[in-house]
Amino acid sequence: MFLLLSSDVDECALRKQDPKYEDMYPCRKGICHNTPGGYLCKCKLGKRSDGTNYGCRPLHTTAEQVVIGTSVSAIALMALTCVLAMQVQRKRHKKDKDEYFKQNGGLKLYDEMRSRKVDTIRILPEKDIKNATDNYSEDRVLGIGGHGMVYRGTLDDNKEVAIKKSKVINDEWREEFVNEIIILSQINHRNIVRLIGCCLDVHVPMLVYEFVSNGTLSEFLHGTDHRSPIPLDIRLKIATQSAEALAYLHSSTSRTILHGDFKSANILLDGQHNAKVADFGASALKSMNESEFIMFVQGTLGYLDPESFISHCLTDKSDVYSFGVVLLELMTRKRAIYANSINEKESLSYSFLLMFDQNIHRNMLDREIMDKETMVVLEKLSILAANCLRPRGDDRPTMKEVSECLQMIRRHPMHAASDHKGDSSAHHNYEGSPSPSTAVHFDETIYKSIETSRLVQDLVR
Template identity: 45%
Template sequence: MLREELSRDNELAETTRLFTEEDLKMATSNYDESGIIGRGGYGTVYKGVISPNNIVVAIKKAKLSEQSQNSQFINEVIILSRTNHINIVKLIGCCLKTEVPLLVYEFITNGTLSDHIHGKDIGTYLSWELCLQIAAEIAGAIAYLHSAASPPIIHRDIKSTNILLDENFIAKVADFGASKLVPRDHAEIATLVQGTFGYMDPEYFHSSELTEKSDVYSFGVLLAELITGEPAISFDRPEKDRSLAAYFISSVRTGNGMPSIIQKNLVHEEKNIQQIKQVAMLAARCLKVTGDKRPSMKEVAMELEGLKTMVEHPWVDKDSTSDHNETEYLLNESVLSDAIGSTSFGYSSIIGFDNTSIEMTRKVQFR
């Protein structure tokens, strides 16, 4: 399948390095278990060293061999070969001469964003400034996919486990196996869609219509995760709050409940609280039930970049009163009233699952 794509697409063929089976066996010491840096439903990721230049890489090896899994790997090659952005993980190449597909990526050293938010023993501290930087970088990468890539790309599985961090905490969006190139004519096509409970757009879930605004919703959940330190789905929370989106929106709407959900280690001065509230309100807009009422990722990225500039260059913000007034306005219940409703769609129906990253597949119409 991939050879056919390479033969049809000269640009894809030029940007995709083809490794031999022996290259990757040598790189991983014959896939020694000591080199495993990640496992998942898709397969296993190994750390490897490619000769002769001793380039450190991550090698994703699919499980034996489901056609759907092969298709996802091929899709990832096609998608990543069309992207060039500092905050998107770089695909170096692949191997076609093995029983299962093998993809070779740049090696990102600092784990996933989820590790740093939820990992109890990782020993790192994400300051508010760093959270804002990471959020702005992710938003910029998704905005690039939606607005600058040709054709545009919908990621379809934005979540904290799919965000890698390098040694300088630069964010890299990863895992494009479920991503979709948007048809130039935006014609409807029948497709199988994957999503993760807790991050999935409720409008998409109910209507089976996938748009760029589905990524916006998922990004809103990720922002809520950064602000609260809470997982997207948690069975440790009361039943009505198991969905972070519903829990977050409810807390923001009440206003007084907002400070209690902010991670304590993020707050160190009054101005900081106001900035966190502004980002919280941006997350609430991303989490609106109706996709048309959500901002575009380009708008989200611009707003986060503006806030990041204020953190980096505080003298830019001369009128703190207007910022405070704007935040108070955004906290008004009327602004948030339509962000409630079915935000917690269908979560009561999955009680009994013991996993916060349950994958689901549905046949949908893509618009």
């Protein structure tokens, strides 16, 4: 009796032995598990109890399964479509980049680099430029001008660079771009910002230059944060080094390179206030139509020489004139277009030449650098500036002559002061200057005949 009561019936085994036990011990669409004194009906994955504990049914109804199946299929189709679209877009993007590279002369540049054994510049893909600038982050912007933007970047080798991203260019300039790159790659001067590389797989090519840490001469002279005194010897050094850089561009390369946009904002300074001339890309601007000229003048207002106002064409003597304006900025610490005592805007070069002709130009000089020992030096610099600012380009000195004159003044400033102290003839001549026969005399009628003053006043308003 005891053995009979303690024995267990395996309902699950009976279900397998005879179909009649399936109705006696139901487990519809489930898995039968034997237990002492009974059994359990467990549901498979994707099914749930039918509410009787003896059967299972699908998690979803037929209608729900249709909806789910349709949704999954639609999602899968959309995902596949997106993947295909991304692949097509990636191929098209690569094709565009290849086309830009070819259009911007990338293949020609490779050939030129091989044939001339140019190894001083790098051709960088746009992804490297984006990485260097944090995808053109606003925090990386160094400056914005009429021709484009300049970003501060960090290349993969941790080299700090300045990346110039220009605005749209015309096809004629694009054809000359590779030639310009080759020429710029040959420039090697301590006072010229070095070209490191370029990016060609974009619509408008980008140039990558060395980064100079201490800002621009314009900021140094005219910055609003503070106005610390600047000794004359530092100003002379900056002027001399800038002149040497322009002289090198004009005469020491395979062909004459015009700066075309020389101004204090394009002279960079390092930690020791050494000058580095930058942004000399206007050499391709051989001539300009009316609209291009107006845009150009907006960026060079106060620095562009009178002849260029008429001809719309730049020459090496255009750079000489612009240098004369920068020299005045160093001597007066006034901007090229400055506000006078009654807050009217005036041209620094025009005002200086008017006062120079009346021998009262000393009133414009920065009093911080005026004393008995420096006055003759400042007088020589004034005469040099006036020569650079002559209305006719042919009457101006070359940048090589300007550079040699500044080197002489810088080497013997006190000697010059002692030799010429009280000598009124210093107003017309100096060591290294043009001969007395070509001494500066400002003819206001020449300026008025080409309406320089009116043009400047109209543009600054």
